Amino acid sequence: MACIGERPPPLDGFVTSLPTNPHARDLSKLGRPKSVAARVLRERIIVGALATAACFSILVTAAIIVVLAKETIGFFQFDEVSLGEFFGGTEWNPLLGAEKHFGIWPLVAGTLLVTVIAASFALPLGLIAAIYLSEYASPRVRATLKPALEILAGVPTVVYGFFALTAITPLLQRLSPDTFGSYNAMSAGLATGIMILPIVCSLSEDALRAVPRSLRDGAFALGGTRFDVSVKVVVPAALSGIVAAFLLAISRAVGETMIVALAAGGVAQITANPAAEVQTMTAYMVQIFLGDAPAFGVEYKSSYAVAATLFVMTFVLTMIGQYILRRFREEYD
Amino acid sequence: MQTAEPTAPTQTAITVRGFSSWYGSFQALRSLELEIPSQQITAFIGPSGCGKSTFLRWINRMNDTIPSARAEGTLDLHGEDLLSKSLDVVDLRRRVGMVFQKPNPFPKSIYDNVAFGPRLHKSYTRAELDELVEQSLRSASIWSEVKDRLHSSALGLSGGQQQRLCIARAIAVGPEVLLMDEPCSALDPKSTLAIEELIETLADRYTIVIVTHNMQQAARVSDQTAFFFEGRLVESGATETIWNKPKNKQTEDYITGRFG
Amino acid sequence: MAAVRSASTRLLANRAFLTLCLAATSIAMLVLAILLLAIFVQGWSGLSWDFLTGLPSRKADKAGVFVALMGSLWVCAICGLLALPLGVATAVFLEEFAQKTRFTRIVQTNIMNLAGVPSIVYGILGLTAFARMFGAFGTNVEDAISLGSEESLFFLRIPFGSSVLAGGLTLMLVILPVVIIATQEALRAVPGSLRAGAFALGATRWQTVWGITLPAAVPGIMTGAILAMSRAIGESAPLLVLGGALFVSGAPENLMSDFAVLPLQIYNWASRPQESFHAIAASAIILQLVVLFLFNGIAVFIRQKLQKPLQ
Numbered sequence: 074m075a076c077i078g079e080r081p082p083p084l085d086g087f088v089t090s091l092p093t094n095p096h097a098r099d100l101s102k103l104g105r106p107k108s109v110a111a112r113v114l115r116e117r118i119i120v121g122a123l124a125t126a127a128c129f130s131i132l133v134t135a136a137i138i139v140v141l142a143k144e145t146i147g148f149f150q151f152d153e154v155s156l157g158e159f160f161g162g163t164e165w166n167p168l169l170g171a172e173k174h175f176g177i178w179p180l181v182a183g184t185l186l187v188t189v190i191a192a193s194f195a196l197p198l199g200l201i202a203a204i205y206l207s208e209y210a211s212p213r214v215r216a217t218l219k220p221a222l223e224i225l226a227g228v229p230t231v232v233y234g235f236f237a238l239t240a241i242t243p244l245l246q247r248l249s250p251d252t253f254g255s256y257n258a259m260s261a262g263l264a265t266g267i268m269i270l271p272i273v274c275s276l277s278e279d280a281l282r283a284v285p286r287s288l289r290d291g292a293f294a295l296g297g298t299r300f301d302v303s304v305k306v307v308v309p310a311a312l313s314g315i316v317a318a319f320l321l322a323i324s325r326a327v328g329e330t331m332i333v334a335l336a337a338g339g340v341a342q343i344t345a346n347p348a349a350e351v352q353t354m355t356a357y358m359v360q361i362f363l364g365d366a367p368a369f370g371v372e373y374k375s376s377y378a379v380a381a382t383l384f385v386m387t388f389v390l391t392m393i394g395q396y397i398l399r400r401f402r403e404e405y406d
Numbered sequence: 407m408q409t410a411e412p413t414a415p416t417q418t419a420i421t422v423r424g425f426s427s428w429y430g431s432f433q434a435l436r437s438l439e440l441e442i443p444s445q446q447i448t449a450f451i452g453p454s455g456c457g458k459s460t461f462l463r464w465i466n467r468m469n470d471t472i473p474s475a476r477a478e479g480t481l482d483l484h485g486e487d488l489l490s491k492s493l494d495v496v497d498l499r500r501r502v503g504m505v506f507q508k509p510n511p512f513p514k515s516i517y518d519n520v521a522f523g524p525r526l527h528k529s530y531t532r533a534e535l536d537e538l539v540e541q542s543l544r545s546a547s548i549w550s551e552v553k554d555r556l557h558s559s560a561l562g563l564s565g566g567q568q569q570r571l572c573i574a575r576a577i578a579v580g581p582e583v584l585l586m587d588e589p590c591s592a593l594d595p596k597s598t599l600a601i602e603e604l605i606e607t608l609a610d611r612y613t614i615v616i617v618t619h620n621m622q623q624a625a626r627v628s629d630q631t632a633f634f635f636e637g638r639l640v641e642s643g644a645t646e647t648i649w650n651k652p653k654n655k656q657t658e659d660y661i662t663g664r665f666g
Numbered sequence: 667m668a669a670v671r672s673a674s675t676r677l678l679a680n681r682a683f684l685t686l687c688l689a690a691t692s693i694a695m696l697v698l699a700i701l702l703l704a705i706f707v708q709g710w711s712g713l714s715w716d717f718l719t720g721l722p723s724r725k726a727d728k729a730g731v732f733v734a735l736m737g738s739l740w741v742c743a744i745c746g747l748l749a750l751p752l753g754v755a756t757a758v759f760l761e762e763f764a765q766k767t768r769f770t771r772i773v774q775t776n777i778m779n780l781a782g783v784p785s786i787v788y789g790i791l792g793l794t795a796f797a798r799m800f801g802a803f804g805t806n807v808e809d810a811i812s813l814g815s816e817e818s819l820f821f822l823r824i825p826f827g828s829s830v831l832a833g834g835l836t837l838m839l840v841i842l843p844v845v846i847i848a849t850q851e852a853l854r855a856v857p858g859s860l861r862a863g864a865f866a867l868g869a870t871r872w873q874t875v876w877g878i879t880l881p882a883a884v885p886g887i888m889t890g891a892i893l894a895m896s897r898a899i900g901e902s903a904p905l906l907v908l909g910g911a912l913f914v915s916g917a918p919e920n921l922m923s924d925f926a927v928l929p930l931q932i933y934n935w936a937s938r939p940q941e942s943f944h945a946i947a948a949s950a951i952i953l954q955l956v957v958l959f960l961f962n963g964i965a966v967f968i969r970q971k972l973q974k975p976l977q
Contacts, residue, residue, distance in 0.1 A: 103534045104527075123763060126759060130756060130776055133839055140800075201687055220966055224962045227896045227958055227961075238936060270694060300679050328784025328785070331903055331933060376790075388782070395778055499868040506862060513860075
């Protein structure tokens with residue numbers, strides 16, 4: 074901060090104005106001053122420590138990228154694999170048979186099938202429930218359901234996996250005995266959907282609630298019914314938040330592990346049939362790390378390549394969500 | 407620190423020469439020239455957005471928390487350059503206290519609110535601190551109301567009491583200057599009166615600068631008045647002169663309520 | 667006439683939508699009720715003192731969760747002790763100290779990204795960085811460097827292997843972004859006027875944080891921390907990758923002990939074909955849910971009772 078301008082001459086024999094009140098005079102003599110140097114030093118040390126902590130999160134990301142990249146490169150150095158086959162191949166068969174195949178698409182297809190099943194019912198259902206909670210429900214209903222949602226969002230995914238295996242699959246089999254085997258994409262997809270439902274609902278509801286009251290009042294004043302106001306005014310206004318919630322939920326479904334490991338099965342294949350047994354990327358990783366493959370062999374390393382693919386997919390989803398939130402956020406007040 | 411000796415009340419505490427300030431590219435203050443006398447009450451008046459609060463926040467460098475804020479010119483407290491980079495702002499704020507528009511007591515006990523500041527700068531024995539807290543609360547005319555509940559939450563006090571507590575809190579660190587940023591704007595008339603009376607009793611010990619958009623208040627409590635308009639200092643001088651014989655047409659229009 | 671009909675259509679749409687809403691919400695609730703009921707029906711009868719204190723067994727009727735419970739306790743304690751200070755420090759730095767520069771924006775975006783990374787990927791990182799330490803110390807357990815005596819609680823072996831310490835560190839990575847984001851929200855909820863009040867008294871940034879901002883944010887931070895811990899205690903994929911062994915004979919004795927955790931034990935039992943193991947998996951799930959409700963209950967209690975109104 075530069076100081077320009079004429080500086081007035083210092084006042085002669087100047088002294089600090091002093092309290093005339095006898096009490097106040099006593100007060101200034103109370104206590105022993107603390108060291109300024111110690112204060113400055115302590116502040117520096119603490120800022121340094123806090124900044125170091127903040128850098129740790131960067132380090133974690135860097136470590137993830139380095140580990141995945143290094144091992145993935147190691148994987149591609151095996152004779153059995155090639156980049157072209159990995160990204161173009163339609164057969165994933167690393168463990169059985171004489172000839173091993175490493176085409177990622179069957180695993181991606183399995184992941185997508187489960188995700189699509191989950192999203193196709195959890196996203197609309199979650200959004201409708203969110204609209205209900207935010208626009209229709211009485212404060213009392215809201216006060217009960219909202220914490221319930223938060224608890225559900227915390228239920229361990231292995232519980233949903235167990236539910237898929239012991240409740241959803243038997244139910245599907247009873248409904249259609251010849252179609253569904255003991256492992257199928259439908260059961261895992263439905264359970265994953267139940268898992269992401271509270272996330273969709275809770276986050277969408279937050280986005281809807283953030284729309285200012287004045288906007289609703291304006292629409293009501295124009296003679297809109299509650300339905301008109303919710304669907305034509307509030308939802309569009311909250312759209313960026315809702316889309317971000319959807320993307321987060323989809324990213325959770327893509328990365329979900331325990332449900333698919335328990336209920337989806339272990340056959341890597343490209344199919345759109347929900348009754349089929351599929352293997353997702355995460356389920357493959359579980360299969361490898363549970364020890365079906367000798368460590369440091371090509372199969373083992375392949376799991377890192379799969380993990381890298383998964384990381385990139387979820388990273389892209391998160392970045393899009395972040396971008397939408399930042400770019401399209403309606404700034405109210 | 408200077409030696410202790412009483413001084414004449416007419417001495418200049420704060421000297422302002424060619425002072426301008428900016429928020430980014432927006433110029434908030436333009437070439438201010440002003441002298442704020444010691445141990446008197448100086449009121450800054452003017453319509454909202456005229457820069458009076460901005461200027462107040464330069465005197466204790468609260469604007470440092472806004473990255474885009476910068477200033478040029480001379481701003482001295484007893485000859486010490488307040489805009490210097492090497493200035494210890496922490497020590498400056500101990501010497502220049504501030505009371506805010508809305509009462510902002512900490513969510514702590516009444517005692518801890520007053521003791522928070524002193525504990526930052528010095529170490530005290532329990533008895534010393536007790537005395538300091540009591541005297542600060544007495545100076546802020548709130549002791550009798552809170553002496554039986556020093557250890558209950560400050561958030562339980564009324565708005566007016568909270569503001570007097572904030573004044574006690576500011577006094578407790580032993581400042582030379584007290585800055586008050588519309589201290590009564592969030593209070594009812596009765597509490598306002600109590601604060602105004604308090605301000606007058608404090609004037610024989612502290613240099614007080616009060617920002618207000620209530621002209622009656624400025625007329626009631628201040629010795630000096632400075633009128634700000636659109637980032638400029640239009641007129642300043644003894645309150646009586648400003649009120650009775652303003653030199654500037656804008657000042658006259660403002661104090662007679664023709665605009666603002 | 668046309669106007670009247672349009673009005674009645676709109677009212678009908680309104681009513682239809684409300685019905686849809688109620689139906690959707692009830693379906694969601696119904697599914698959850700069935701979920702809970704199914705698990706309770708299967709698992710209730712298996713809950714007993716013997717089940718709680720029992721050791722793992724190859725026979726379902728003799729198996730217990732003691733080892734897994736103790737494993738969960740150890741791993742989560744380590745995870746919490748590390749993640750809480752680190753997360754709060756990061757959030758304090760970002761909210762209270764850092765200028766809004768390019769660097770802080772990158773850190774912030776990075777944290778949002780970390781929150782979206784699938785937990786199994788953290789498992790791979792934990793396996794490589796903590797359990798194997800990038801293979802820098804060889805790959806055999808015999809090659810490991812031992813520090814301290816095996817009887818000591820703080821016995822260390824480098825690399826860490828599939829130990830409780832490696833497990834705790836891995837889970838710490840998983841919940842760190844959650845703790846950071848929750849703490850940031852709690853700090854943002856503290857009114858700026860309190861900070862201004864402290865600065866005006868001559869408090870440094872740290873004195874303001876330590877004396878005013880953090881105490882005011884404690885209820886929010888506690889709530890977030892407890893919810894993060896409830897996530898940690900239910901997390902299984904990363905520990906599965908880490909090699910959280912599926913058959914461990916005893917409870918952990920030091921930082922280098924092998925471990926099982928409750929959700930992994932549930933996975934282990936659920937993935938067996940025998941009905942009898944499904945039943946004890948359900949019993950273990952009941953335990954897991956009880957812990958979850960307990961954690962959430964505490965969080966809600968703190969939020970409602972301890973959160974003093976700040977102006």
